[in-house]
Amino acid sequence: MGAGKTSTARKLARIAGVASVDLDTYLERRFDRRIADIFAESGEDAFRRMESQILAEVAQGEPLLVSCGGGVIVREENRQVLRQRGYVVYLRLAPREAAARMRNFKARPLFKDLDAAERLYAQRQRHYEQTADVVVDTAGRSTGSVAHELFRHLRRKGILWQQA
Ligand SMILES: Nc1ncnc2c1ncn2[C@@H]1O[C@H](COP(=O)(O)OP(=O)(O)OP(=O)(O)O)[C@@H](O)[C@H]1O
Ligand SMILES: O=C(O)C1=C[C@@H](O)[C@@H](O)[C@H](O)C1
Numbered sequence: 222m223g224a225g226k227t228s229t230a231r232k233l234a235r236i237a238g239v240a241s242v243d244l245d246t247y248l249e250r251r252f253d254r255r256i257a258d259i260f261a262e263s264g265e266d267a268f269r270r271m272e273s274q275i276l277a278e279v280a281q282g283e284p285l286l287v288s289c290g291g292g293v294i295v296r297e298e299n300r301q302v303l304r305q306r307g308y309v310v311y312l313r314l315a316p317r318e319a320a321a322r323m324r325n326f327k328a329r330p331l332f333k334d335l336d337a338a339e340r341l342y343a344q345r346q347r348h349y350e351q352t353a354d355v356v357v358d359t360a361g362r363s364t365g366s367v368a369h370e371l372f373r374h375l376r377r378k379g380i381l382w383q384q385a
């Protein structure tokens with residue numbers, strides 16, 4: 222949460238000239254509900270089911286730059302989809318630094334306070350690392366710097382072919 226997945230993917234999509242989708246935004250539009258409302262009214266399990274459905278849909282379509290929600294990694298079925306269908310980038314940032322960046326806490330119901338975020342991160346960290354094809358540390362870096370590094374990396378790997 223707050224590592225910059227949404228903002229960096231938006232920038233990378235512009236640099237690379239590729240289509241992109243933000244899973245959280247798509248989920249909200251698709252179900253016509255805000256994530257905070259889904260958590261409040263239906264609970265996390267309901268949200269996770271919707272998230273898995275959306276991820277599976279997106280993964281079946283054309284190649285796409287996808288920024289996921291921070292918790293997509295908690296379900297094994299999602300990790301499988303990501304590993305099998307995706308080239309997975311882990312944007313790494315310690316919760317303390319993520320909290321310092323964050324403005325809209327209401328939109329992230331699981332990021333209630335720093336302690337809660339630290340606990341989540343401790344549970345998730347190994348999944349992030351094991352699912353990722355590449356890890357990029359983002360502390361103290363602009364989204365532009367991270368996006369340009371990724372652009373070069375993905376071209377080197379033959380995943381992006383477009384010219385800037
Ligand atoms: N490299 C950065 N430097 C400074 N601020 C940043 C950086 N990346 C993102 N931010 C800011 O941090 C906040 C969270 O960023 P963003 O929404 O892109 O994170 P996210 O990883 O998509 O989070 P989530 O897991 O909740 O979807 C935003 O206010 C954004 O402007
Ligand atoms: O880390 C998480 O579990 C979440 C992150 C956000 O992107 C949203 O997907 C939602 O708030 C849950």
Ligand SMILES: [Mg+2]
Pocket residue numbers: 226227228245288289290291
């Ligand atoms: Mg996001």
